Amino acid sequence: MLRKTALAVAICWCSLFCVAQQQKSDDLPDNYKTVLTGSFVKVIRVHYGPYEKVPIHNHPEVPTVYVYLNDSGPVRLTHYDEKMTAIVRPPTHTGAYRVSAGKRERHSVENLSDLPSDYLRVELPGFRVDDPALEFRGKAPTDLSHDMSTTEFEIPGLTIRRIVCVNATPCEVQRPSTPAVVVAFSDVVVSDGGRQTRLKLGDVMAVQAKEKLSLSAAGSEGAHVLVISVEDEPPVK
Numbered sequence: 001m002l003r004k005t006a007l008a009v010a011i012c013w014c015s016l017f018c019v020a021q022q023q024k025s026d027d028l029p030d031n032y033k034t035v036l037t038g039s040f041v042k043v044i045r046v047h048y049g050p051y052e053k054v055p056i057h058n059h060p061e062v063p064t065v066y067v068y069l070n071d072s073g074p075v076r077l078t079h080y081d082e083k084m085t086a087i088v089r090p091p092t093h094t095g096a097y098r099v100s101a102g103k104r105e106r107h108s109v110e111n112l113s114d115l116p117s118d119y120l121r122v123e124l125p126g127f128r129v130d131d132p133a134l135e136f137r138g139k140a141p142t143d144l145s146h147d148m149s150t151t152e153f154e155i156p157g158l159t160i161r162r163i164v165c166v167n168a169t170p171c172e173v174q175r176p177s178t179p180a181v182v183v184a185f186s187d188v189v190v191s192d193g194g195r196q197t198r199l200k201l202g203d204v205m206a207v208q209a210k211e212k213l214s215l216s217a218a219g220s221e222g223a224h225v226l227v228i229s230v231e232d233e234p235p236v237k
Contacts, residue, residue, distance in 0.1 A: 025119050029054050031109075032121075036204050040126045041181060041230050048075060048117040054109035056080060061104040063134045065122040065228060067183050068092035069202045073113020080106045088112070092119065094142035094201075095185050095224065097160070099153060101130045118202065120183060122228055123222070127157065139164075144222055147171060157231040165215050166222035171214035173227070180207050180229040187219030199225075 028044075031054050036043035048054060071093050078086045091113075102124075111117055127134060133155045141148070141162065148164035149171075156197040159178075165171035170191060182190055184199035191197075192211045198218055199205060207213060207227075 001231045003208060009082040010042060020067060026088050028057050028059075035120075036181065037205070038179075040124070040179075041228075042121075042123040042125070043181060044121040045202065046117075046121060048109060048111040050111060050114045050116060052109075056106065056108045058122075059105040059107075060123070061129050063102040063124045063127040063129060063131070064100050065097055065124070066100065067097045067118075067120040067122060067226060068094065068140075069091065069118040069120065069185070070094055072117035073111070073115045075117055076110040076112055078108045078110070080108075092117065093140035095226075097138040097226065099134055099136040099138075099160075101132065101134040102127075103129060105199075120202070121179065122183075124158065124230060126230075134158075141224075141236070144224055149174060159229040161227045161229070162225075163215065163227060164222055164224050165217060168217050170216040170217065171213040171223070175210050175213060176207065176227060176229040178209050178229045178231045180209075180227050181205070182199035182207060183226040183228065185224040185226070187217070188225060189216050189218045190225075191215070197211075 031047055033045045034042065035045050071091065073091050074087045076086055077089060078084060106230050136153050138152050138160065143162050144164055145166065147166055148162060151159060153160040161174070163173055184203045185201060188199050189196055190199060190205060191214045192207045197205055215223045215225060
């Protein structure tokens with residue numbers, strides 16, 4: 001009976017979040033790899049090599065959190081809508097992120113520097129496109145020398161917390177009230193519900209709502225993560 005119950009819980013959890021083993025995203029260039037999928041979130045890892053040019057491709061009309069994984073140079077995005085327009089995304093910094101209300105995009109990409117550009121697209125299909133509340137820029141922290149647990153962005157259905165734990169001794173983390181995605185900016189061990197998972201820069205993992213969480217440093221740097229909590233039925237306005 002216990003085995004059947006555990007299996008049912010696992011099946012239910014997988015219906016919320018399933019990890020994809022670096023699967024190529026449908027209809028997108030090889031620069032885009034799906035690393036996590038669920039009923040209300042999809043995480044795509046993106047890589048542009050130095051001076052790389054990525055051909056024209058489409059992105060869906062969906063609110064998105066862009067999480068930047070490295071210090072990169074400028075990147076040119078050429079959009080092909082009613083008319084062709086080009087914008088240059090400025091250099092990014094490890095740990096920064098941007099919340100975007102989302103719109104359908106058809107564009108090509110050119111990395112303008114000798115630095116790679118690595119980031120995550122955390123897509124939120126349950127939220128309303130063009131909601132002005134979904135526009136925010138989270139800056140990379142300048143001081144990672146002390147423990148930190150800060151809510152940096154919060155609206156109904158979506159919360160983003162930054163957590164830093166400088167020592168190998170586990171730090172208790174405020175339990176997310178909804179399912180969440182943990183994004184690692186350093187080598188870190190995450191403990192949730194009795195299991196331990198080691199993450200490195202750019203890794204993501206799903207955690208269930210209200211699980212007891214702790215994290216600790218797994219390398220010379222302190223543990224540094226974002227916890228993106230999303231309601232399983234976010235309010236669509």
